[in-house]
Amino acid sequence: MSEAALDLVGIEKGYNRGKPSEVIVLRGATLSVARGEVVALVAPSGAGKSTLLHIAGLLDTADGGAVRHGGRDMTGLSDRSRTEARRADVGFIYQFHHLLPEFSALENIVLPQLANGLGQREAEARARDLLARVGVAGRADHRPAQLSGGEQQRVAFCRALANGPKLLLADEPTGNLDPATSDQVFGALMDLVRETGLSALIATHNMELAARMDRVVRLDQGRVV
Numbered sequence: 677m678s679e680a681a682l683d684l685v686g687i688e689k690g691y692n693r694g695k696p697s698e699v700i701v702l703r704g705a706t707l708s709v710a711r712g713e714v715v716a717l718v719a720p721s722g723a724g725k726s727t728l729l730h731i732a733g734l735l736d737t738a739d740g741g742a743v744r745h746g747g748r749d750m751t752g753l754s755d756r757s758r759t760e761a762r763r764a765d766v767g768f769i770y771q772f773h774h775l776l777p778e779f780s781a782l783e784n785i786v787l788p789q790l791a792n793g794l795g796q797r798e799a800e801a802r803a804r805d806l807l808a809r810v811g812v813a814g815r816a817d818h819r820p821a822q823l824s825g826g827e828q829q830r831v832a833f834c835r836a837l838a839n840g841p842k843l844l845l846a847d848e849p850t851g852n853l854d855p856a857t858s859d860q861v862f863g864a865l866m867d868l869v870r871e872t873g874l875s876a877l878i879a880t881h882n883m884e885l886a887a888r889m890d891r892v893v894r895l896d897q898g899r900v901v
């Protein structure tokens with residue numbers, strides 16, 4: 677039996693613990709993403725989607741519960757080991773592209789690969805291949821400001837996949853696009869995820885997009901239902 681790509685077990689998380697401003701966000705949230713599975717995470721605003729994704733992606737730590745990547749327990753790792761595991765395992769996509777404005781589309785996808793130890797030529801070849809797969813090969817030399825919103829997000833998808841993550845985490849990846857563009861760009865993301873056999877947890881408010889994934893889970897009152 678192969679291990680799940682992601683296991684979140686009984687995750688607890690609060691902010692400002694013990695203060696009058698205390699907010700308890702997650703109350704024993706449990707969720708698994710199988711290898712190659714694409715799961716939609718649906719939740720009302722403020723329910724803790726981003727908090728859960730940050731914990732799953734090792735950007736933040738839980739107050740209780742366990743996080744496993746490919747069966748490997750990530751709980752209690754040192755900050756350094758957690759950062760290394762995040763770099764090796766996880767690709768993130770946010771609602772806004774967060775591309776580096778002074779670099780071209782191509783460079784935005786090449787840079788994380790160079791940081792990961794790849795040579796310039798290999799990194800560039802991979803970046804061009806990814807750009808072609810999402811239909812923006814002709815925009816490789818454009819800077820983010822010279823791209824449409826949909827194109828910017830497509831480039832951000834390529835960057836998230838540049839280092840071949842095992843797990844993709846996305847927070848409203850097409851949330852800032854108009855409905856028609858969102859639909860197309862989401863299609864490009866799903867094609868890319870399917871072609872690479874990636875496991876993904878994708879938060880969305882959009883039930884039509886959620887229905888295109890393998891499974892839909894809901895975050896409610898700090899638990900996954």
Ligand SMILES: Nc1ncnc2c1ncn2[C@@H]1O[C@H](COP(=O)(O)OP(=O)(O)OP(=O)(O)O)[C@@H](O)[C@H]1O
Pocket residue numbers: 691692699701719720721722723724725726727728
């Ligand atoms: N650093 C923080 N300090 C205090 N409270 C926080 C912090 N981060 C988030 N919260 C609170 O925790 C709750 C969950 O936040 P989170 O960003 O995870 O929600 P979300 O489901 O992603 O919301 P949205 O869909 O609106 O982005 C919110 O009530 C938020 O105000």
